[in-house]
Structures are given as C-alpha cells and as structure tokens.
Amino acid sequence: MTAKLKTAVLGATGYSGMELTRLLAHHPRLEKPILLRRDGGGNGARDLAEVFPGLSGNGGYPLQPLSWPELKRQDVQLLFLATPHEVSRSLVPAAIAEGLRVIDLSGAWRLKQAKHKAVYSFQDSDAVTAAELTKEAVYGLPELNSGRIADARLVANPGCYATSVILALAPLLQAGLVDRERGIVSDSKSGVSGAGKEPTARTHFVAVADNLSAYSVFNHRHLGEIVEQLELGTSELIFTPHLLPIPRGILSTVYVHLNRKMKSEDVESCLRAFYANRRWVRIFATPNLPQVQFSLHTNYCDLGFCLAEDGRRLVLVSCIDNLLKGAAGQAVQNMNLMYGWNEQEGLQ
Amino acid sequence: MTAKLKTAVLGATGYSGMELTRLLAHHPRLEKPILLRRDGGGNGARDLAEVFPGLSGNGGYPLQPLSWPELKRQDVQLLFLATPHEVSRSLVPAAIAEGLRVIDLSGAWRLKQAKHKAVYSFQDSDAVTAAELTKEAVYGLPELNSGRIADARLVANPGCYATSVILALAPLLQAGLVDRERGIVSDSKSGVSGAGKEPTARTHFVAVADNLSAYSVFNHRHLGEIVEQLELGTSELIFTPHLLPIPRGILSTVYVHLNRKMKSEDVESCLRAFYANRRWVRIFATPNLPQVQFSLHTNYCDLGFCLAEDGRRLVLVSCIDNLLKGAAGQAVQNMNLMYGWNEQEGLQ
C-alpha cells in the first residue's frame, strides 16, 4: 500500500472550502487535509467546526497559518485554494515556485484571453510570471480536458454556472450540429450559496425567500470562460443568471437551433457518445428531465433535453450541485486525474 | 349613489377563486359576492372560511348551491367562473342564455383557432352555440383589448404565464421591432399555486422545496393563447415553464433579437409609450430589473429589460403575481372595464 497524499486547503471557511474539506477528509487516498488560515480570514477560528458546527465530532479540523516552509516540512504536495480570485492570483506564483501543484477554485486562472480577463482586473506583482502561469493553467473540466489535467501543475477549477452550461453544449457544438448564427441562450438559475458566505442585502433571507431575480445580464464573469471553452463568439451566447430561493443547486435551461433536422434519439446518442466513459455525467432520455434535487449532494452533472416537433429547436436542461460538481467535487475529480486515480474516488 | 352590482363566484374554494372572493368582498362598487358550490366541490364546506381559515372573522362567506333561478331572484348580473375548463365550457352557454355576463378564469374560451384548442379536448353538448361563444368571447387582457372587454358578454380571463409573456412582448412586436425569424424564447418560472390546490406528487412540499424543474416544454397549454394574441407562428416562440419553490409569483425571462440596432432609451420609450395610460404595468429603467417579490400581492405586471452592447439582443424580464394580475386581479380589472369604472377600483 502506497503512502497517502498530503494536501492543504486555504479558504476552508467558505462554502466551497468547507465542502472540499469534508470530501478530502474522507478520501481514501489522502491523509486528513491541512487547513490553512490567512491573516484575518475565518473570523479568527482555531478549528473549522467553530465556523461549521455540523463538522464537530470527527476529531477536529484545526486551522493553521499559511507558511510555505511549514507546508514543505509537512510534506504537502497539493494545495487547494478556495479563496477570492485576488488572493489566488497573488498566491499561486509562490506556491508553484515552492514546487506545489495547485487546484484553484477561483476565477483567477481560468481565462486565457485578455478581453475576458478584464472582468477580474488583477493587479499582478510579477506580470511575466502571471502571464506564463495563465498560459500554463489548465481549465479543470475533466469531461473536456482530462489529458491535460493529468499533467497539470496548475488547474483552474471551472465556475459553477460555467460547468453546467459547457457540459450541456459541448457535445452538440463539437459535433457541429448547432446553428450558432441564430444565437444560443442559457437561462441559468442558482441557489444562494453560489453568492458566497458574506452577508449582503442580496443574500438576506427576506430578500431571497419567495422571490426570483435575474442579475448580471450580459456581464456575468462566467460568460468569458464559457465562450472561451466552447470557442464561441461573445455575441453567440446570451447567459442570464438568476438567484433561486434555495441554498444550493443550479439548473441551466439552454436553447439552441440545430443546423439540421434531428430526431430525439440522435440528440440522445450525441450526448451519450460524448460522455461515454465519463462517470459524472448522467443523460436523461426524453421525456424525462433532470431536476435540481436529483444531483444535490452528488458530483453529477445531469443532462436532459426536449426537441421540438420540427426537429430543429432544442431545449437542454443541465443540473449540478454548485458546491460539488460546480466547485469542491470537481476539484476532487481533478485531483483524482492528476494522481492517476479513479475519477470517482472519494466522491460517492 | 347608484346601486351596487351583484356578483357571484363559482370555484371560490380554489386559490384563484379565494383571492377573487377577497377582492370582490372589498370592492367599493359591489355587494358582497354570492359564493356558489357545485355538487361535490369544496369538500362540502358551508362557508369558505372552513377551507381558508384566514378568511374567518369577516362575517362569513357562505357557499350556496348553483341555481339559475336563485341567481335571477338575487338579481346577480355578473358571474365569475374559477372552475376547471371542462366545467366552464359546459356552464357558460347556460349562464349567457340566462342573461348573465361572465368572466371565466379557465382556459375554456381563450382560444380561437382549432389547432390550439386541441390541447383542451372539450366535449361540447351544443357545438353550434359553443362555436358562436368561442367566436364572441373576448380575451380579457385589458392592456390589449380594453375596448372590446367593455362591451363583452363573455370575457376569457388570460392564463397566468400568458399574461406575463404577452405583456412583455406586445409593445416590441406591435412596433415591428422584433426579428421573429430568429425565434423568441420565454423562459418562465412560476410558484406552486399556479399548479392548483389538488395535492399531487408534483406539489408535495418535499418534491418542490430546494428544487427547480422544467416541465411541459413545447407543449404547455398557455403556448396557444400567447401565439394567438401576439399573432406569432407556433415555431416562432419557445415557451418553457419551470416550477419554482415559492407559493406564488411568476418571472418570465424573454429573449428577442431586434431587427434594427436600438438604444436602451429607445426600448424603454417603446414600452412606456405602449403602456402610457395603463395603471397596472410598471416599467423599470435599465439597470433596474423587476423581481418576483415586487409585484406579489399586487395587480401589477412589472417589466424591465437589458439590451446587449450590440443593440440587437434584448432580454426582457416580466413579473406578476400569478393569482392577481395572472388571475383574480385581472378578472376584477376586466369587470371594472365592463362596468365603466376606473381600472384600479378595488385593486389597491
């Protein structure tokens, strides 16, 4: 039996970081993860169970200050960052220089093209290194990039909305079946944990309950990574996020025009073929459609569709748990690929 | 001071019927409405407060059996039907023959074209009369048809989803600004009261809470009335309903391509001009967008929009309370027009 991998997590006090910690703590290939604290982060908690009392009773999740020498001393190989993108942007160069592999859950390293990156407005202390790492970083969507993820030093874990939209569209787009000129619409809806743990007027219970609202129409940050990964022009996709009165889960309803007349069976075949060997995508056969509940607390992306009688107009429905397949679960899936393990280890 | 109008309601034990009863009971131009009971309806309740205890303490809402002679004796002029469409279809001919004016909240009389009516599969006992009444019935959307509503004997009160979608699209379509060939999408989301009061597996709390689901894609009954009223081809609109984990409220996100480049101010002007004299439509100026909460417990339809930088791609957001502007409130608005009263009486 081989030695277990040593990992560390910075940002465990956020929703994604907490879910990630839970997953890593039960992963059969890993030692219990080391949880790191930035100055001022996590409200000065000494143990993650102070922030999330539901984690108590499992022997403790102590938080220790981030220190590169200490990580080296503890023989940590892999660092997860569940931090704001500014923090990830500033820490990753040092982490890579220290010889760590990194899976970053923020948006800091997802975008290659300058026009999209503008939405993040980074202030890099070393622009050359930052540019090199941007180029090197692998977009960590295993269903699209498993080969490159396996060898990556720096994995940019995808955004939650982006995961749901890209996985719905990739099969048809790569098969050349979409009439891109007529425009694609992704009407996406997310639970509130996607907005983060910071209390704001938007996340107040009274503002969310019994409500639904659209936001960031035409200018949500995830639009850039979706069009980059799908090689779409920005004007070929309208992406509209909505805030749902639920704690977690995403449902994207995606509208495409096909460039030839198809049958439902053909659409289903296209999806099934594309995801033939992928453990974490489930295809629903018409007339069944996925619902948010089905994939909650799992790493699945559930895909279904309805085809109009004309065989041309297609509605795809894509559901994920934004904290798992949309964040922490996908990070574990990426780790599994990076270390040559089965893609589903630690995720069942 | 003129005598108050006498009205009756059949179907007060449903959600829309209950809201209607509340509105009518407080309407300054009306006597307290007479509530009618069908055989077997309403679980044998003698008073509506047995079904909705929140109505108690206001002197009672007794239910009496439906009887045409009794309605005549009580001098009832106007009958509201908040009944299943089959019931409305079978009762309206008799009611009209008795000299009553009728506002029907069901889908029984909304559709003119046979191809759309198929979704309701009526069994008319007198097909000739039914055909005549179908032709005569006025689609009761006051913002489009106020003149014809004023003189109507039979008003077909619009569907809730249909109200939200038609009001969003009518201004731009009538101004000829929409590139209809590229297709219109209405991604609509409704609270659970829209599914009716019957307990089913779909409306069970555990099936709805923490969830979102799409349903009736390409074949929802409201599609017919939307395309009829907007004079669209069926294939020019994709309408996708979703079930939201909230009790009431609808938000429709509507996607159109404009056939010329516009500015936000122009879009806003188009909407404001169309609804210039209408009390119950509110226009939100970019970047403000309506949310479901804003119109809950009101008769407003709230409209907002975002225009892409290219000036061509437009996202409209339309919100209503499905039980008010989408049902009972709109019925009262129609009554106000039919009797020459101010459109807002009894609705504030």
Added chain:
Amino acid sequence: MTAKLKTAVLGATGYSGMELTRLLAHHPRLEKPILLRRDGGGNGARDLAEVFPGLSGNGGYPLQPLSWPELKRQDVQLLFLATPHEVSRSLVPAAIAEGLRVIDLSGAWRLKQAKHKAVYSFQDSDAVTAAELTKEAVYGLPELNSGRIADARLVANPGCYATSVILALAPLLQAGLVDRERGIVSDSKSGVSGAGKEPTARTHFVAVADNLSAYSVFNHRHLGEIVEQLELGTSELIFTPHLLPIPRGILSTVYVHLNRKMKSEDVESCLRAFYANRRWVRIFATPNLPQVQFSLHTNYCDLGFCLAEDGRRLVLVSCIDNLLKGAAGQAVQNMNLMYGWNEQEGLQ
C-alpha cells in the same frame, strides 16, 4: 368632513417602517405620511421606492430630513418612530416637547421596571425627563390598555413576540385560572423579518433555509415586557424564541397548568369573553388551531388551544404577522384609538 390628520414616519426604510408607510398611505383618515430620514439612514435614498421597488408606481414616497420646525410648518400632529431603541430614546423627549404625539415601535419606552430596562442600556442625556416619560408612556396593546392609549402622548408599541404571548395568556391569568407556581412556558417561533433588515451571518439565506434554531434562551429582550404586562415573576415564565425559515409570522405555543379542572368550552368562553369587543383577535374552537399563514398580511392575533383530558394542562397557540399585529398594524390600531376612530380603520 373633517380635515385629515398629518403624520410622519422616521425609519420607513426598515421592514416595520415600510409596512407602516403602506398602511398610513391608504388610511382614509390621513394625508399621505411624511417620511423622514436621519443622517446616514436608508442608504441615502431620496424615495422609499428606491429601497423597496415594490412601492413604486403610487406617486412616490419622498424622504425628507428630520427637522422639528419643518414638521411644525407642515402641521404634523403624530410621529411614528420605527427606529432602533437608542434613537427612539434620544428623539422622543424633543418630539414630545415640540407638542407631537408619538407612537414608538422600538423597545425604548416599553419597560417600567429598572431590572428589565437593563437589557437596553440606554444613555439618556436628560435622565429626569427620560424617567418621567418612561412613567408616562403607555404600553400600546389595545386589547389590554385601550383607555389609556386613547389619551396617551407617548405610546410604546409592543414587541412582536410580546404581543403574541401576552394576548394568549392575559385572559386566563386575569381570570386567576393559571397555576403560576408550576411555571408557564412560551415556545415562540418567528420569521426572519423580526431580526431586522441588517444583513448578518444569522440572516444569510443559507444560514436560515432548511433550518430552525433557538436563541436568546432566558434572556430575550421581550421577556421583560411580557412579565411586566402580565404581572408575572420573571421565574414564572420561560420564553424561548426560535428563528423560522419564513420571511414573516410568529407562532407561540404556550403551556400552562390550570389551577382547577376545566372543560374546553370553559376555556373557550374565557377567551371569547375577554376579547368580546375586540376586532383584531380571533378565537379558534377546539380542535381547530391557528397557523402562521392564517394571519399573514392581516392585523389579527389568532388564538387557539388544546386542553388535556385531565382538564388541567393547557396548550395555547397564538399567531400574528410580526410586521402587522406585531408592529405596524398595531401602531395604526393605536393611532385609531388615540384619535377616536374605529379600531379597524385602514387595517382591512
């Protein structure tokens, strides 16, 4: 027809203040209320509809700076304070000195006894005046104190929890039917609007949804006013608040031991007799019990009960809308009494 009363509201940007503004704006005896802004309050909004867009479309709710001379110039007679208790404590002496009558929705003037007031830790600039006003202030629970409210200059509007608990207990206690030595328990549950509009970790949607929590056990501020009004010893009542995953509404389950064996009919008679002429209390006959939904968006306090077979152990259930009977509605009810109007005006 007499001139309409002129009123002003400070604190309209909070939940209670907003509900109060809505009620006052539609009250038949009032001019449209003047809304006042403190420095730094309401995020600098010029109109209340900027804070609550659901209020738009009614001609505007402008906010003006608080100025005593300006209020005098506008002939304002009655001032509502929906402000934090510290603010109420510091403003009321000046308002009274200016000749205004005041209804204060905060806890600033509710408590007579020093031992209870400690929970608020006021810093009065003029201790003598503050003590006099404390003595003069009338606890504004109309079902108990209608006579004194009618003549009051300063009405201390009750706390939301306190309203639900006091109205449940007052009839039996005043009839001497409760075995106080065995202890009374009020297990109370409130919707989140009771915690105010400030975003905090406690009011974040993800912290509240799918959850229930007890808080402030043995030390909630409303305990003092409950025991004062009911003339109980502090140790005779355990009051436990809980935070419900709903926006509004309170349900208190109240447990008492009777000091003689009773029948259900007797308990019901006791309640009905006590509230015989009160418009805003509804009594439910066993086995019916009130639910939170029944009184939402009304000014009712709904009371029901179950008596054990032994005729001694009694469970009372008391429901209110915390923003109406628990705050703004009760304030209007108090105003109606202060000006000799019907108790239900403007509340239907």
Added chain:
Amino acid sequence: MTAKLKTAVLGATGYSGMELTRLLAHHPRLEKPILLRRDGGGNGARDLAEVFPGLSGNGGYPLQPLSWPELKRQDVQLLFLATPHEVSRSLVPAAIAEGLRVIDLSGAWRLKQAKHKAVYSFQDSDAVTAAELTKEAVYGLPELNSGRIADARLVANPGCYATSVILALAPLLQAGLVDRERGIVSDSKSGVSGAGKEPTARTHFVAVADNLSAYSVFNHRHLGEIVEQLELGTSELIFTPHLLPIPRGILSTVYVHLNRKMKSEDVESCLRAFYANRRWVRIFATPNLPQVQFSLHTNYCDLGFCLAEDGRRLVLVSCIDNLLKGAAGQAVQNMNLMYGWNEQEGLQ
C-alpha cells in the same frame, strides 16, 4: 475476509426506505440490498431510480416481488421493513417464522402497554404470536438498549420524534434530577418528510411554505413510546409536534424543572457521562446550541441546553435528521450492533 451479509428492504419507495437503501448500498459489510415490492406498492416501478431519479447511474436498484422462498434462496439474513405499521404488523410473524431477523421502521412493535397501543388499532390474525412478538421486540434506540439490540430477532426502530425527545431526557431522568411532578414539555418541530410521501392537503407546498402549525397536541402516536421508554406517566409529559416548512430535520425544545439547584457544568457532565461511549450523540456546551442544519444528512443526535440563573429551570435542545437518526440511519446503527460491527460503519 468474511462473507458479506445479505439484506432485503421492503418499502424502499418511501422516504425512509430510500435513505435506507442508499446507506445499505454503500455499507462495507453488506452485499447490495435486495429491494422488495408489495403488490400495488411503489406505483409499479421496476427500479427504484424510476421513483427517485437521483439514484440513477449507480448500476440500478431493481425491485422484486416479496417471496419468502426467494429470500431464502438468495440467502437473505436480515429484513428491513419501511412499511406502514399495519403491513409490518402482518408481515413480521411470517418473517420471524422464516428465520429472518427483522428491523421494522414502523410503529408496529414499539409499544408494550395496551393503553398506548390503542393508537395503532392493529388487527392481528394470530393474537398469541403477535403478543409474544410484542413482548420480544426490542426498542431499537442504541444509546439506551445496545445490549438487547445485539441479540434481538425483532428490532422496533424508534419513531423520529421519539428519538429526539428520549435522547434529550434520558440522562437527567435516569440520574433522578428531574422534578417530574412539575411536568415536562417537549415542543417539537419536524420537516415535512416526516409526514410521508403521500400527497395530501397538509403536505401541499402552498400549505406548508411560509407557515408553521401545531398538530396532534396531546395525542400524537409517538407520545406512547416516549413515556414507555422514559418510564413516565402520560400526564408527566406534554408533547406538541409542529410542521416546519423544511424537507427534513427535527428540533425538540424540551423544558424540565430540576429537583435540585445545578450548575451548567453539572448538566453538561451529566449528558457527557451518559453518552460517553456513544458515537452518534454530540453534546454542545453552553452557550452553543444545536441547530437543525448541523445534523442534516448525518446520523447524529445533537444535544444542547440552557440553564436558568436559578439553576432549576432547564431548556434542552435536541436535533436530528428525521430520515437518518430518526429512521434509516438508526436502523443501520441497530444492524451494526446486531452483527457485532462498529456502530459507525456505513454511516459516515
């Protein structure tokens, strides 16, 4: 490595049965469980994933008709019943006669005393056997009865409410610290899955959302098992269930008078000592209290408390996931004891 145990589940199409199936399918000591179907049960589904699509993608959960010979042929040792109590009552004698061990999740075998059993009104075909099995059945609360569970042929898995109340009270009662004459109150609140999967007017989303209601006051079925297990007189405990607008989770707020003055540390010590070796009870130290969220999706019972300054009046708070510690998780815990495994196997 020893052979894996073969188990079967009848009633997997209900909420508890589904959770149980998920747990058993991942339990390291078990073969995949055999799922049994009664005539007419489960809507004729051939696979559990038809009923719960969230279960798809794991190789299938086929349902087979219940047949004793077939169970013997498949070498099943242990049968779980997640069926209505009438079904459990009629099936268990045969199952025991077939040599199976049984864990029954219904109320059929929990009560020893006739006066309590009346609430279930069984119709036993063989009264003698039923009486013997009633006597033999072990109440499956591992924290109280682990020894007897280990040897049991028939385990009556406790009710969800009962689990939360008994675990809160047992330590203090067994230590003789409670003044039972003054009466104990358990004000308990449950999520909707506790009411079962059958759609009813009570479980309709619109009836539950934005609501809270008390029900079955003084006559809930779980009262009997609570007082039996705690050896209380029926009149010594008031147990009031409430329906919460959440899918799952129970919080019981339990009020006791102590018969001597205590300190918080002593209460905590009493609880910790009682549950010293128990894996699935967590004690929270004052002022921390458990919340429903903390134990969701776990098998924990979380206990906390607040002691009044007088050292006599104690409020205990007890939280469980009603489908896990309150049903399926506890069933697995019982199985672990019955087969000599670690109590936490398959439950993490």
